[in-house]
Amino acid sequence: MAVPRISGELALIDRIRRRTEAQPSRALRLGIGDDCAILRVPRGQELVVTTDFSLEGRHFRRDWHTPQSIGHRTLARGLSDLAAMGATPLAAFLSLALPKSAATDTRFLDGFLEGLLTLAKLHNVPLAGGDTSESPSDAVLADIVLLGGTPTGQALRRSTGRPGDLLYVTGALGGAAAELQPLLATPPSEPRPLSPGPSPHYFPQPRLAVGQALLRRRLATAAMDLSDGLSTDLTHLCEASNVAAEIDETALPLHPLTQTLLPDATARLHAALHGGEDYELLFTARPGTKLPRSIAGVPITCIGRITDKLPRRPLLTLISTSGKSIPLKPQGWEHLR
Amino acid sequence: MAVPRISGELALIDRIRRRTEAQPSRALRLGIGDDCAILRVPRGQELVVTTDFSLEGRHFRRDWHTPQSIGHRTLARGLSDLAAMGATPLAAFLSLALPKSAATDTRFLDGFLEGLLTLAKLHNVPLAGGDTSESPSDAVLADIVLLGGTPTGQALRRSTGRPGDLLYVTGALGGAAAELQPLLATPPSEPRPLSPGPSPHYFPQPRLAVGQALLRRRLATAAMDLSDGLSTDLTHLCEASNVAAEIDETALPLHPLTQTLLPDATARLHAALHGGEDYELLFTARPGTKLPRSIAGVPITCIGRITDKLPRRPLLTLISTSGKSIPLKPQGWEHLR
Known part of the structure; x- marks a missing residue:
């Protein structure tokens, strides 16, 4: 087992890292490369957190969606959860497992990252870390984590609707x-x-x-x-x-x-x-x-x-x-x- | 596509939720059930974040590992990254996709949660949210997210070793x-x-x-x-x-x-x-x-x-x-x- 640090996987991490190094962010103190990323939550704010799978065959299909669309949709799922709480995005984390075929063909990864990072830039959210692996099947597997901030005690919730609203x-x-x-x-x-x-x-x-x-x-x-x-x-x-x-x-x-x-x-x-x-x-x-x-x-x-x-x-x-x-x-x- | 809120999946979320409701935590303000969880990072602390895949066939095998061991190992991977930074755990998030066979057989899920939550209890870390899906293959897919806190500016890093140390x-x-x-x-x-x-x-x-x-x-x-x-x-x-x-x-x-x-x-x-x-x-x-x-x-x-x-x-x-x-x-x- 062990985190599979195959050369291909290190290359994958490097490829992601190279594309994310220039992201300006006040919240992110340390990005990809250590055991954890380090973030500073703005004073007076609470942290809101959401995770969303994007699994090939369940949430997208490579024969229906371009890599750009898949990357965009992966991030959009998480950002939409932040929007629902009224939050401002602080950072995203991506766990990504590619089947061997897609791992050696960099077109998929490059298109996926382009779609994801274009949307990330629009909303000023740095990709701060994550994990990579070879997929155990032919399916591309992604899990996106979004962290956001809201003024303490003020996050919007779904449980506070009242009759008459x-x-x-x-x-x-x-x-x-x-x-x-x-x-x-x-x-x-x-x-x-x-x-x-x-x-x-x-x-x-x-x-x-x-x-x-x-x-x-x-x-x-x-x-x-x-x-x-x-x-x-x-x-x-x-x-x-x-x-x-x-x-x-x-x-x-x-x-x-x-x-x-x-x-x-x-x-x-x-x-x-x-x-x-x-x-x-x-x-x-x-x-x-x-x-x-x-x-x-x-x-x-x-x-x-x-x-x-x-x-x-x-x-x-x-x-x-x-x-x-x-x-x-x-x-x-x-x-x- | 859409988040597949099948009755089976809602049952899965309910099963996880029931087992996590009594978790005491000062940091966790809102757990499973809304678009995001809400956390309060202790004053004077920075946030450290890590995500780790645990994919069947890559990180474990159901014919080699008991469900309890798989759940324990899934969480341990993330907690070990927090340990490396000198951090105190604040919350864990679990994305879990089960193949149909394992989703209908609750023994796997119950054993998995037992292994994960026993270790979580030992280290006082609440399971605060995540995502569930049906797996697109026969593989159990998990992604664990760990959030921890360290005094601001003091997290241990891997980049600060010096000759003579x-x-x-x-x-x-x-x-x-x-x-x-x-x-x-x-x-x-x-x-x-x-x-x-x-x-x-x-x-x-x-x-x-x-x-x-x-x-x-x-x-x-x-x-x-x-x-x-x-x-x-x-x-x-x-x-x-x-x-x-x-x-x-x-x-x-x-x-x-x-x-x-x-x-x-x-x-x-x-x-x-x-x-x-x-x-x-x-x-x-x-x-x-x-x-x-x-x-x-x-x-x-x-x-x-x-x-x-x-x-x-x-x-x-x-x-x-x-x-x-x-x-x-x-x-x-x-x-x-």
Whole structure:
């Protein structure tokens, strides 16, 4: 066993290290190269920490996603969790296991790092360490760790929603699910070249600036990110807060891609309610709180309200366009199964 | 894609959560259940962070190791990195992917958690979060993240050894490699029941108390842990510190198991020099520093000295029992290949 310090692995670490040495950061005192990295958490701040797997065949496929997209998505998953807490990123750590074929072919690694580090630079987060190994199978395995800071005692949580609060989302819903649809319908044999423009599935944008503004301006009573689909994530928020919720169908901000890529209104509604990986924020605010129409350029939409949790009443209710109350079950997608 | 919140996975998270809810910790403000965990780093301390993969087929085998041993070893890898910095553990995060077979058979998970949490309790480190997934192959995949604290500016490093320093190790060397020998010679079809008693391979003991004492009493000039084998790890220390080193063969503290499990003196020396996973500490101290014979019950042995790095001179030299200088190459083991 032993940490497998094969020459190939040392080369891998060196390759990562070379690309990360020039990262400026006040928090990071010592990066890649020792037994641990050393960080200084800013005075008056608490530390928030999240880890997220990105496993080939579960979270991405090399025949569907470019290395750049895989690297971007790996980091975005963690950054979105920080956004949900209203945190400012301090550092990322990457554990990466490559199968022999991908370890000797540096194109994958270089593209992966390019995707990951481009997003990291955008949000000013240094890659401070991690681990490398040869994968025990043909699957690329990544685990990303994100550390962030929030003013002590002020991190946004999912457990603090209250009956009477209004329910909001950032951006638009269903875009990632809509982009996934053609992949599921006609699985490609290799990743498509990406057309320029926003791509919620291939290059999701974590809502860090919105989360930080919600915290700083004390606008939200509770928050979480939309990674598993609105119906599933809102269920988690309701369970954690011990409340119920109503969603207004007419208020749902459908992503433009649901119009162009999905066949009908039923499919579009399904994508918005149950499509995962939008990486938008879901949050609650007191009814008297005045929310701006957008924060940091991202639209904010009121989509419903928090209600009392009552016995024999569904946790989630959808108010349809015709005004009918329909019980809503969590139906988050699991795309790659 | 989407985080696969299958009922089985939620059950897995619940199972972990139930076993971790009663963990007392001053640092941990919010544990498993939100988008991130929240921690408070003690005033006057810096944060040290390490991540380590434990991948089936690379770092362990379910037909060689019991679930308890796998869980223990997973955490020990990370704790040993904290020990090397002289840090006090604050929290652990576990990313765990199980193949379907192991996910439905709770015996593996329960044994794994028992091994991990027993060691965690011993060192007072709460399991504060992580991620779960189904493994894309038949391999169990784990990634452990450890956060620790050290007084600001005082973490032990591997880059600060100086010529003239004496070279020390904790405990004994080669024990893990000796225990691995019978496994490699006659691979078992299932894990052996473990006899009671210390077992450096199956249940390595990270040297946290020693590392903390070295830092607190300012005894060491540089330190790292022995995970890859003395020859490999000392090479890393020399490269990081820009120095060379000599090891006295007669001074090497051989583990008693090398006597009982290995055939001859050559094999024993090989295990001590190149056998990985001893998880002892390797450190340097000024020649005038008086080191106790043991710290926290762990023997401390001077095994050589740091010298100037000179062109055309080997980085590592072994002074044999007959007084001969032999160049020493890094030869860390990679057991499971």
